[in-house]
Amino acid sequence: MIATLLFTLFIAAMAAGVPIAAAIGLAGMAAIALANADAQWLGLMAVPQNFYAGLGKYPLLAIPMFVLVGSIFDRSGVASRLVNLAVAVVGRGPGMLPLVAISVAMFLGGISGSGPATAAAVGAVMIAAMTRAGYPRAYSASVVGAAAATDILIPPSVAFIVYSVLVPGASVPALFAAGMVPGILVGLALIVPAVWLARRHRMGQAESTLPRPPLWASLRESVWGLAAPVLILGGMRLGWFTPTEAAVVAVFYGLFIGMVVHRTIRVRDLYVILREAGETSAVILLVVALAGIFAYSLSTLGVIDPLTRAIVHSGLGEGGVMALIVLLLIVAGMFLDGISIFLIFVPLLLPIVQHFQWDVVWFGVILTLMVALGQFTPPLAVNLMVSCRIANVPIEHTVRWVGWLLVAVLFVTLLVVLMPQLALWLPAYLGY
Template sequence: MIATLLFIVFLAMMLAGVPIGASLGLAGAAAIAIANADSQWFGLLAVPQNFYAGLGKYPLLAIPMFVLVGSIFDRSGVALRLVNFAIAIVGRGPGMLPLVAIAVAMFLGGISGSGPANAAAVGGVMIAAMSRAGYPASFSASVVGAAAATDILIPPSVAFIVYSVLVPGASVPALFAAGMIPGVLAGLALIVPAVWLSRKHKMGALESTLPRPPFWKSLREAVWGLAAPVLILGGMRAGWFTPTEAAVVAVFYGLFVGMFIHRTIHFRDLFVILRESGELSAVILIVVSLAGIFAFSLSTLGVIDPVTRAIVNSGLGEYGVLALLILLLITVGMFLDGVSIFLIFVPLLLPIVQYYKWDPVWFGVILTLKVALGQFTPPLAVNLMVSCRIAKVRMEETVQWVGWMLFSMFLVMVLVLVFPELALWLPRQLGY
């Protein structure tokens, strides 16, 4: 009865427009109070204890740092230089600018751990460039929003950090390595419909008339941006620093490049950068801590075990259950952001993962692929929201283009489902 009330209160508050974090925390606190109505303080001392416990985890220190990295590289001019270098390589022609947008978004995924920050950095450069070349604004916004979704798969990734905190046996380095091949495959899968749609609908008619940047000059200007993922990921692999320390190194590297090499960041800009990244980090971490109260109420009320038994005894079998979970998460992903999906559903799904002996790292990649799809699936679509704002178009105008890209990335998720080694081979080779 109390467990049912917990979910009713949570859903009612969400439908009433209460922020996701507050809905999780208040519903959990109400359930704890009702369950402990006979005790002093109604057991509410568990609320601050679990609020702190949800936040007091070392890997979470990396989240504000990687969010800050995204903001720094957004303003440093690195994206523009990477775009020019990519154009110098692939040249001009129908479909080439969408290809460049996706490739640059994938590369920036090796620097920042935030999809919306990636969409802002790439969109700020590419949407205007694609508009000058004759691409419709709705198509440009669709390409950038979809491309930025590869950010949470290609390490470093905020989503993987949150997942590692929730799931024992899934370390951050192992998840980072596991996301690399699926992330690259997702980017390649997006390139196919982007180029095909460009040529089918004869977009970018003016692209061939625009100048091609000189190769060696573009390479010299892009070299500092090209070195960033090598420093971050190579340093972690070499054992020079942990993923959390790598985030701090990336912050100082980005500031050095922006302030002293490209000189696009000035001291007066630091306050704005710190404020924006601080606000976004605070939102993420408050949701994480409030979800700790919700998770505690789920475990103490005995909700998880009955749900697990009902699912595994449903007669669907292992693959039927997996298909059901994917369908559920696809539906939920249209309305909730990725961090919220992890915080709400991972505690419920973890016993099912353990029952079927699924590899937690592989399941984390599947779940993150689903979250990546949700980042450009209307109506929420946080990445698409950012790119549409830059392109000054309504999200409804992107549906005719986004559908093809969703289908392409969905096929990648199916491939990882059928061939788990696509996610597990690299961590195994690296010894994680």
């Protein structure tokens, strides 16, 4: 009865427009209070304890830093220089600018690990360029929003950091390595429908008439940006710093590029950058902390074990259960942000993972693929909201284009489900 009330209150609060963090926290607190009706105040002491326990984890220190990295590189001018280099390499022609947008978003994924930040950085440059070349704004926003979703798969990734905190045995380096190949596959899969749609609908006819940037000059201007993921990922691999320390290194490297090399960031801009990063980090960490209360209430009420037994003995089999999980996460991704999906569903799904003896790193990649899908699936699609705001188009205008891109990501998800080694061979090769 109390378990039913827990989920009913959570869903009702979200339907009423209550922020996700508050809905999670209120539902958890109400369930804990009802479960300890004889000694409510004693039972409610678990609320502040679990609030603190949700935040008191070392890997979470990397989240504010990687969010700050995204804000810094958004203003550093790196994205525009990478775009010029990509155009110089692939040339001009119908479908080439969408290819460039996806390629640059994938590269920036090796720096910030934040989808909305990449959507803002790439969208600010590419949407205007694609509009001048004759691409519809809704199509441009769709491509940029989908391309930015690769950033939570290609390391570093905030989503993988949160997952590592929730799941014993899933280390951050192993998750980062596991996300590399699926992230690249998602980017390549997105290129196929993006270019095909552009050529089928005869978009970008004016693109061939635009000048092609000189290759060597573009390479020279973008070399500092190209070195960023080498420094971040290479430093972690060589053992120079941990993922948390890598985030701090990335912050100072980004500030050096923006303030010294490109001089696109001034001292007075730092307040705005720090404020934006602080607000975003506060929202993420507040959800993490309040989700700890929700998870505690689930375990206290004994919801997880009966639910696990019901799913395991449903007769669906291992493949059927995985298909059900993927379908559930697709629906959840349409309404919840990625961090909330991890915090709500991982405690529920982890016993199922343990029952079928699935690799927790591989399962983390599957969950992150679903979160990436949700980042550009209407109605709640954070990347798409950012790119649509830049393109100045309603999000509903992107539906006809987004559907094809969603199919591409689902195809990669199916490949990773059927062939786990796509995610696991690199961590094994690197010894994680």
